Amino acid sequence: MTTALTPIVASRLEKAAIDNGFDRELVRIGDWLSFASTQCPLRIWLATSNEGTFHAALSQAHVANELSEYRVSTPTSSPPDVAACLEAANIPELHHLIHRAFQLSKTLPDEPLRIFERKTRLLPQTTEAERLVTQRIGQDIFRDALIDYWSGACAVTGIALTPVLRASHMKPWSRCGDDAERLNVFNGILLVANLDALFDQGLISFEDSGTILISARINAECRELLQLHSAMGLRSIATQHLPFLAWHREYLLKDI
Numbered sequence: 001m002t003t004a005l006t007p008i009v010a011s012r013l014e015k016a017a018i019d020n021g022f023d024r025e026l027v028r029i030g031d032w033l034s035f036a037s038t039q040c041p042l043r044i045w046l047a048t049s050n051e052g053t054f055h056a057a058l059s060q061a062h063v064a065n066e067l068s069e070y071r072v073s074t075p076t077s078s079p080p081d082v083a084a085c086l087e088a089a090n091i092p093e094l095h096h097l098i099h100r101a102f103q104l105s106k107t108l109p110d111e112p113l114r115i116f117e118r119k120t121r122l123l124p125q126t127t128e129a130e131r132l133v134t135q136r137i138g139q140d141i142f143r144d145a146l147i148d149y150w151s152g153a154c155a156v157t158g159i160a161l162t163p164v165l166r167a168s169h170m171k172p173w174s175r176c177g178d179d180a181e182r183l184n185v186f187n188g189i190l191l192v193a194n195l196d197a198l199f200d201q202g203l204i205s206f207e208d209s210g211t212i213l214i215s216a217r218i219n220a221e222c223r224e225l226l227q228l229h230s231a232m233g234l235r236s237i238a239t240q241h242l243p244f245l246a247w248h249r250e251y252l253l254k255d256i
Contacts, residue, residue, distance in 0.1 A: 002031040002047040002055060002075050013046040013054070016095050021102035029079045032057070042105035044098065045079045054094045056101070057082040063104045066238070070097055103148040112145040112183040135173070142183055143167035150190040155234050156212070159192050166196035170244035175251075186240035194226060202252035208242050210234035216255040 013033050014025065022035035022044060032045040045057040055073050058064045064084030073087035088094035116138050124130045146167045153160040168189045176182040191199060198204040203215040212232040214223065
């Protein structure tokens with residue numbers, strides 16, 4: 001059950017939304033504060049409960065589905081157009097929930113493709129140089145999307161140093177059938193540079209469970225120097241990653 005918002009609680013909810021990318025305050029609906037963003041299509045509604053926890057209602061089901069670490073809440077009343085409602089135990093957890101929802105909305109399900117089409121709609125693509133410019137734009141958008149999806153950290157090591165992180169395609173840009181496949185965030189992994197080079201060359205890949213596969217072409221000495229070991233793996237993995245991982249294992253992985 002939601003409870004009436006005091007000015008102090010309303011101010012804290014507003015700050016949580018604004019601090020995490022929701023820079024447009026919409027019309028209040030009962031005890032729910034409503035927000036949108038100029039940077040992503042997600043809308044959110046925030047409220048508090050009699051128990052002191054917080055409700056975050058989301059307009060996009062695919063974003064809510066990725067936030068499985070949060071408990072689903074069932075308030076007695078909720079705004080229209082809500083796809084799911086999640087619960088945060090405290091304000092720091094609410095900040096994290098909103099920030100993660102913001103990141104995911106910028107990447108799912110096909111937001112990178114829409115950004116790419118908008119940016120390249122009027123660009124000429126007659127010559128090879130012009131096509132390379134368009135490709136570069138797409139690759140930059142793809143990298144930004146992976147940084148958002150993986151929360152700015154390597155999908156394996158957790159290293160959060162953006163300059164050394166690379167957007168690794170599972171199915172390479174040149175082998176994709178269309179731009180939707182090229183820019184699909186599930187066709188990529190954010191990897192630190194050395195792992196990206198190995199993945200790109202088919203010297204490592206990953207099981208459907210996320211466990212690393214290491215090519216026999218990397219000898220024991222190189223494995224030690226590269227700090228590769230069988231306990232490594234992806235920090236998380238979604239069902240949508242699996243077809244792309246299967247493609248990488250079948251067509252790129254060497255001598256496993």
